[in-house]
Amino acid sequence: MSWTQIADKFFVNGQIDAADVAAAKEAGIELIVCNRPDGEEANQPPHAQLKALAEEAGIEFTYLPMRDLNVLPEAVEGLKAVLAQDKKVLAYCRSGRRSSVLFEAAVV
Template identity: 45%
Template sequence: MEYRQISDDYSVSGQITADDIATIKAAGFKGIICNRPDNEQPGQPSADEIRKAVEAAGLGFRHVPLISGQPVTMEAAEAMAKALDELDGPVFAYCRSGARSTNLFLAAQQVRG
């Protein structure tokens, strides 16, 4: 599994599976954010499936979905900022490619000041 570090305490990747959680935890991440809506693609693990594996591993989880191709709304940026504030870091976020997770992070930074 490959991921990109966006800041000292935030990294992104494409879709993960429950089997990836141990690797994410071993890399030192404390929280995971899913930025992908459920049922975006056939065979995609649901946010609830990932949440269960994340919580079983003792990590925090938030679901802040953003539809692919849609602009980041103020509501989505605020929800992402809240998720980042609530989770212990470093935080690992994912979507289909990592782009939405990156864009939401940047928008959340504007909200957070």
């Protein structure tokens, strides 16, 4: 999997699936953050399904959905709490852009 690394331990990507969760485990990802609301597209796996797969693999999972690029304070605070754990993180949304925008807002 070719994630975009935007910080030492922070990577972003578009929508992930079960194979990506396995690849994340192999790559040492410790926490997955979903920034994509459920139901944006018909073929999108619900976050609860990916959360179950991640937890089975021993990866923590956090759901911080963003409907657009307008960053809500609760999403920023949620990501700050994730970053404070100092774990290797993979954040995803449809394209990776919302995850990147949220990261920038959280580290300012």
